[in-house]
Amino acid sequence: MTTAKDDTxxxxxxxxxxxxxxxxxxxxxxxxxxxxxxxxxGTSHVPVREAFRxxxxxxxxxxxxxxxxxxxxxxxxxxxEVAEMRAALEVLALRxxxxxxxxxxxxQAEAVNRxxxxxxxxxxxxxxxxxxxxLILKPCAMPRLLKAIDDLHTASARFLLxxxxxxxxxxxDRDHRAILDALRAGQVDAAATVLARHVQWVGKKPGKPSVPxxxxxx
Amino acid sequence: MTTAKDDTxxxxxxxxxxxxxxxxxxxxxxxxxxxxxxxxxGTSHVPVREAFRxxxxxxxxxxxxxxxxxxxxxxxxxxxEVAEMRAALEVLALRxxxxxxxxxxxxQAEAVNRxxxxxxxxxxxxxxxxxxxxLILKPCAMPRLLKAIDDLHTASARFLLxxxxxxxxxxxDRDHRAILDALRAGQVDAAATVLARHVQWVGKKPGKPSVPxxxxxx
DNA sequence: AATCTTTAAATTATAGATAATTCTGCGCTG
DNA sequence: CAGCGCAGAATTATCTATAATTTAAAGATT
Numbered sequence: 001m002t003t004a005k006d007d008t009x010x011x012x013x014x015x016x017x018x019x020x021x022x023x024x025x026x027x028x029x030x031x032x033x034x035x036x037x038x039x040x041x042g043t044s045h046v047p048v049r050e051a052f053r054x055x056x057x058x059x060x061x062x063x064x065x066x067x068x069x070x071x072x073x074x075x076x077x078x079x080x081e082v083a084e085m086r087a088a089l090e091v092l093a094l095r096x097x098x099x100x101x102x103x104x105x106x107x108q109a110e111a112v113n114r115x116x117x118x119x120x121x122x123x124x125x126x127x128x129x130x131x132x133x134x135l136i137l138k139p140c141a142m143p144r145l146l147k148a149i150d151d152l153h154t155a156s157a158r159f160l161l162x163x164x165x166x167x168x169x170x171x172x173d174r175d176h177r178a179i180l181d182a183l184r185a186g187q188v189d190a191a192a193t194v195l196a197r198h199v200q201w202v203g204k205k206p207g208k209p210s211v212p213x214x215x216x217x218x
Numbered sequence: 219m220t221t222a223k224d225d226t227x228x229x230x231x232x233x234x235x236x237x238x239x240x241x242x243x244x245x246x247x248x249x250x251x252x253x254x255x256x257x258x259x260g261t262s263h264v265p266v267r268e269a270f271r272x273x274x275x276x277x278x279x280x281x282x283x284x285x286x287x288x289x290x291x292x293x294x295x296x297x298x299e300v301a302e303m304r305a306a307l308e309v310l311a312l313r314x315x316x317x318x319x320x321x322x323x324x325x326q327a328e329a330v331n332r333x334x335x336x337x338x339x340x341x342x343x344x345x346x347x348x349x350x351x352x353l354i355l356k357p358c359a360m361p362r363l364l365k366a367i368d369d370l371h372t373a374s375a376r377f378l379l380x381x382x383x384x385x386x387x388x389x390x391d392r393d394h395r396a397i398l399d400a401l402r403a404g405q406v407d408a409a410a411t412v413l414a415r416h417v418q419w420v421g422k423k424p425g426k427p428s429v430p431x432x433x434x435x436x
Numbered sequence: 437a438a439t440c441t442t443t444a445a446a447t448t449a450t451a452g453a454t455a456a457t458t459c460t461g462c463g464c465t466g
Numbered sequence: 467c468a469g470c471g472c473a474g475a476a477t478t479a480t481c482t483a484t485a486a487t488t489t490a491a492a493g494a495t496t
Contacts, residue, residue: 008283008449010271033477044451046264049479050271057275059362065226066457066478081360088306142299144277148366226479253447262481267449284448284487 009043010050016041017051021060021071022158023123028073032061058151060158079159079202086152087196089145090133094195096140098188106180109135113176122168126157132176136183156202175201228268231259235269239278239289240376241341246291250279276369278376297377297420304370305414307363308351312413314358316406324398327353331394340386344375350394354401374420393419 007015017037020026032052038045052069055061063069109132116128130153137146175198182191225233235255238244250270256263270287273279281287327350334346348371355364393416400409 010449011283034479035477045478046267046450049268053268053271053275057272065229067459068478078362081362084310084360085307085363085366088310089303092302092306142302144296144299145303148303228479251447252449263448264480285489286448 008047009041010047010054013037013041013043013048014051014054017055018058018060018154021055022154022161024158024162026071028071031068031070033068059155074155074159079156080200082152082155082159083200083202086149086156087199089149089152090137090199091192091196093137093140093142093145093149094192095188096142097137098183098191100139100141101136101183105135105139106184109176110180113173113180116176117170117172119170122161125168125170126160129173130157136179160202226265227259227261228265228272231255231261231266232269232272234259235273236276236278236372239273240372240379242376242380244289246289249286249288251286277373292373292377297374298418300370300373300377301418301420301422304367304374305417307367307370308355308417309410309414311355311358311360311363311367312410313406314360315355316401316409318357318359319354319401323353323357324402327394328398331391331398334394335390340379343386344378347391348375354397378420 017026017032026032034045034048034052038048041048052061052063056063056069060072061069062072112128112131112135116125116132119125119128133149133153134146137149140146175194178194179191179198182188182194235244235250244250252263252266252270256266259266270279270281274281274287278290279287280290330346330349330353334343334350337343337346351367351371352364355367358364393412396412397409397416400406400412
C-alpha cells in the first residue's frame with residue numbers, strides 16, 4: 001500500500017515479501033534465495049538479508065544458519081496457538097482502550113464493518129477486519145502490545161487467505177456488531193468475551209484449505 | 219551462557235549485546251555505532267547490522283532509518299505494559315501447560331525456587347526466576363507463545379536489574395510457592411490468578427532505580 | 437550578536453568481490 | 467544392488483570498498 005519512499009531498501013523488500021507470503025503467492029516451505037531476490041529488486045543481497053531478519057521476527061519465514069530461509073509453514077496447531085494469543089492480547093488491549101473510546105471512533109468502526117460486509121473477495125474483507133480491530137484497540141496506547149497484535153493478525157490472515165482462495169461469500173459480521181453494541185452500552189466485559197470468541201473463530205473453522213497447510217519436505 | 223560455536227556471527231554479536239543491554243552495561247538512549255562494534259568483535263559491520271535487526275525485534279534497541287540505532291529506553295508505562303502482556307500470556311500458557319505438568323517437573327521447579335531464595339545478587343535471582351517460569355510453562359507446547367513470553371521476560375529483567383543494581387536482599391518467593399501448591403492441588407484457576415498478580419509485581423514496585431529510567435535527549 | 441548557509445567530517449547504507457559451507461550427482465566399493 | 471564417499475556446482479556468509487545521508491561547525495549575511 002504505502003510504499004514509503006524514505007524507507008530503507010531492506011524495509012521495502014521485507015514489505016513486498018510479507019505481502020506475497022500473506023497473499024499466498026509464496027507457498028509455505030519454499031526457499032527464498034537471496035541472490036535471486038536481490039536480482040529481482042535490482043539490489044545487492046545485503047539489504048535482502050536484513051529483510052529476512054525482519055520477516056523472521058514476524059514469524060513469516062524460518063531461517064536455518066547456513067541453509068537459507070524458507071517461508072514458514074503453519075500447522076493447524078500453530079493457527080490455534082496464534083488465535084489464542086490474539087484472544088488474550090486483544091482482550092487486554094480492549095480493556096485498556098474501552099475508557100478512551102469516543103462515539104466518533106465507534107461510528108467509524110461501524111462504517112468499516114459495513115464496508116467489510118460488502119467486500120467482494122477475502123482480501124478486501126480481511127483488510128476491513130484488520131481496520132476494525134485496529135480502530136477499537138488503538139486507544140489503549142500500548143505500542144508494544146499493538147505491534148504484537150498486528151503481527152499475530154498477519155499470521156491469521158495468512159491462514160485465512162490460504163483457506164478461502166477462490167470460493168468466498170462475505171459473511172455479515174455479527175460479532176463485530178455485538179462488540180460495538182456492548183461497547184456503546186458500556187459493557188466492557190461482554191465486549192471482551194465476544195472479542196475473545198470472535199478471534200478464535202478463525203482457528204476453529206478448518207475451512208478445507210485449497211492449498212496444503214502442512215509443509216512438505218522438499 | 220551457551221556461546222554456540224556453530225551460530226552465525228550476527229547471532230553471536232546479538233547475544234552479547236543483548237546481555238550487555240539487559241545487564242545495564244549499555245545505558246538506555248546510548249548510540250550503538252556499527253563500526254565501533256564491528257571493530258570490537260573483529261568483524262565487518264555487515265553482520266553487526268543483522269544483529270541490530272534481531273535486537274530491534276526483541277525491543278532492546280530502536281533504529282531510526284539513517285540515524286543509527288540506540289539502546290531502547292523504557293518508561294514506567296512501558297514496564298507496566300510489558301508486565302500486563304506477560305500476565306496475559308503466561309496465564310494462557312499455564313492453562314495449557316497444567317494438564318501436562320508432572321510431579322517431576324513441579325519438584326524441579328521447587329528446587330529452582332529454593333535456589334532463587336538463596337541467591338546473593340539480583341542477577342542470580344533473576345536467572346532462577348526465569349528458570350522457574352520456563353519450567354512450568356514449557357509443557358504448553360506452544361513455541362510461538364513461549365518465545366513471546368521469553369522476550370517480554372528479558373524486557374522485565376532489564377528493568378529489574380536497572381532498579382536494584384547494588385542494594386539487594388533475596389526475598390523468599392511466596393508467590394512461586396503458592397503457584398506450586400495450587401498446581402499440586404489441581405487448582406489451575408488459583409494458580410493462574412497468583413501468576414497474573416505475581417508477574418505484575420515488577421511493574422508495581424517502582425524500586426527507586428539507581429539508573430535514570432527515562433531516556434534523555436542527548 | 438544572532439541566524440542562515442555552506443562546507444567538512446563522521447556515520448550509515450549499499451554494492452561488488454571473496455571465502456566457506458552445503459547440496460547434488462556420479463562413481464566406487466562391499 | 468545398496469551404501470559410502472568424493473568432486474563440482476550452487477548458495478550462503480562475510481569482507482572490503484563506494485556512495486549517500488546526516489551531524490557539526492565554521493563563515494557569511496542581515
